[in-house]
Amino acid sequence: MDKSIFIGMSGAKQTMLAQQAHANNLANVSTTGFKRDFAQARSMPVYGEHFATRAYAMTERPGTDQSAGALVETGRDLDVAVNGDGWLAVQNEGGEEVFTRGGSLQLDVNGLLRTSGGEMVLGNGGPIALPPFEKVQIGTDGSVSIVPVGGPPSQLVDIDRIKLVNPPPGGLEKGEDGFLRRSADAALEGPEPADGNLRLTSGFLESSNVNAVEEMISNLQLSRQFEMQVKIMQTADENAEVSARLLQNL
Structure with a gap:
């Protein structure tokens, strides 16, 4: 199996975590004194003897927007x-x-x-x-x-x-x-x-410092990113199947 499937998997995982953070912000749009949370991830290269063609997504410590609400x-x-x-x-x-x-x-x-x-x-x-x-x-x-x-x-x-x-x-x-x-x-x-x-x-x-429109847009963008990561996993799986068939015919 092409290990690129794990690239898509790690990206999809971080996208889901980001969706949870933004959904929690949206749920607390009317909570008194609530401070919205950020979701952050970065690329992390795979260590070892290999070509630098693989990078996983890794969660960084999320921050909190401490700006005052109205x-x-x-x-x-x-x-x-x-x-x-x-x-x-x-x-x-x-x-x-x-x-x-x-x-x-x-x-x-x-x-x-x-x-x-x-x-x-x-x-x-x-x-x-x-x-x-x-x-x-x-x-x-x-x-x-x-x-x-x-x-x-x-x-x-x-x-x-x-x-x-x-x-x-x-x-x-x-x-x-x-x-x-x-x-x-x-x-x-x-x-x-x-x-x-x-x-x-x-x-x-x-009031909460959450902007409801901004959070909804972020969730829509993350939904599209998740679909892209799933597509990567599907493509990697298809490539693995084709490679296996080619090896069987040798």
Whole structure:
């Protein structure tokens, strides 16, 4: 069998992985704070004693588009959006500190401030917990203030401050849970330090940075590429059959 069939096979595999990435982007076009993923592959020559006529497709570590999405006004007190660079620091189910731009916050029955997915929002000393209140207010610096139950509207009490972080963009990678975290090469010994220069906008949410039309076009292009790779495999198989018949007739 002509080993060129493996060339088409590796190309088809990488095309399918790229289709999955773009399909996931398209599925999250309405997800608050979602950052679209890139799909990337490169040619990898086959090593050994042979002519340089074969190159396989090899996956490279995919990246994430960290550009900001548009701000959408909601008017809700617990909705926040990060202005410019930066991330909200939250704690996932495994107790790990991870980063997100999804600022649709809510309170559980214990008064803990959580994301829409249930992750605890971190403050100066850990997860933020609010006592019973009449009204809650989140400032531009991330400070969380409340009007206590029975208190006058002008009586604002500072409870905590949402932890905002700004790690270097090149040192971040997205996990399978959809949250960003520092990569192994850029990991810190302790928790990520808070950045006091970052700002929030209350009553707004950041939309996904996915362009639906662009993702649909990319999927169509990848579909054509997949058909081409399958054609290569079919041609290689046909060539192998012809070669076998010729050898039988010798």
